Amino acid sequence: MNKESIISRLPFSNPFLFVDEILQVDDSSISGKFTFSPELEFYKGHFNNHPVTPGVILTECMAQIGVVCLGIHLLEKEGVKDTPGIALSSSEIEYLKPVYPGETVIVKSQKIYFRFNKLKCKVEMFNSDNERVCTGKIAGMLLRKDKN
Amino acid sequence: MSEKEIISRLKNIVKPYVQRNEGLENFNEETDFLRDLEINSANLVDVVLDVEDEFDIEIDNDSMEGMLTVKDAKSIIQKKMAV
Numbered sequence: 001m002n003k004e005s006i007i008s009r010l011p012f013s014n015p016f017l018f019v020d021e022i023l024q025v026d027d028s029s030i031s032g033k034f035t036f037s038p039e040l041e042f043y044k045g046h047f048n049n050h051p052v053t054p055g056v057i058l059t060e061c062m063a064q065i066g067v068v069c070l071g072i073h074l075l076e077k078e079g080v081k082d083t084p085g086i087a088l089s090s091s092e093i094e095y096l097k098p099v100y101p102g103e104t105v106i107v108k109s110q111k112i113y114f115r116f117n118k119l120k121c122k123v124e125m126f127n128s129d130n131e132r133v134c135t136g137k138i139a140g141m142l143l144r145k146d147k148n
Numbered sequence: 149m150s151e152k153e154i155i156s157r158l159k160n161i162v163k164p165y166v167q168r169n170e171g172l173e174n175f176n177e178e179t180d181f182l183r184d185l186e187i188n189s190a191n192l193v194d195v196v197l198d199v200e201d202e203f204d205i206e207i208d209n210d211s212m213e214g215m216l217t218v219k220d221a222k223s224i225i226q227k228k229m230a231v
């Protein structure tokens with residue numbers, strides 16, 4: 001499947017799309033990147049006069065690349081052409097280093113299992129110095145709309 | 149494996165995913181995973197994967213969809229183990 005078409009099928013858009021590019025994808029793994037624009041609204045309040053990317057946003061970025069994009073690829077292999085219905089079901093993340101406005105991160109995800117519509121992955125995020133900034137596990141439900 | 153043994157192993161498997169503890173106290177064949185234990189569909193997937201490991205069986209999509217109560221799970225386990 002072509003990497004651009006994965007992004008075009010994502011059910012997110014500005015200001016809540018946190019995927020710029022898919023770098024690699026296969027049936028068990030994916031990697032992608034995103035640059036946190038200094039213009040993003042939440043930097044105004046997190047924190048006052050000291051902008052740092054919120055952990056929930058890092059988690060969202062990891063989930064969008066690591067679980068949703070990989071899920072779209074895996075469903076495509078099963079013949080699902082539409083954007084799936086998605087729901088985050090669990091996340092267990094450690095935050096190791098801060099991510100500042102303007103930084104570009106790479107998310108790498110490895111499938112743990114994809115069974116009964118649930119995709120669970122081991123997901124890591126790296127900064128441009130290739131330092132690991134987050135690591136953990138994220139799972140989501142992917143509902144095949146066209147089979148209902 | 150006796151029915152009692154299967155049900156006691158099932159109870160141990162579901163424990164970490166239960167949101168409603170009263171349901172666990174009255175755990176029996178009629179216990180409904182969603183209604184009585186408030187295990188959501190995402191966590192029910194993990195219950196099924198743990199059942200596969202515990203009983204060394206494979207559960208297919210149709211069986212999964214029919215697994216609403218402890219009794220359903222027990223029957224599926226017995227059927228798969230007999231194969």
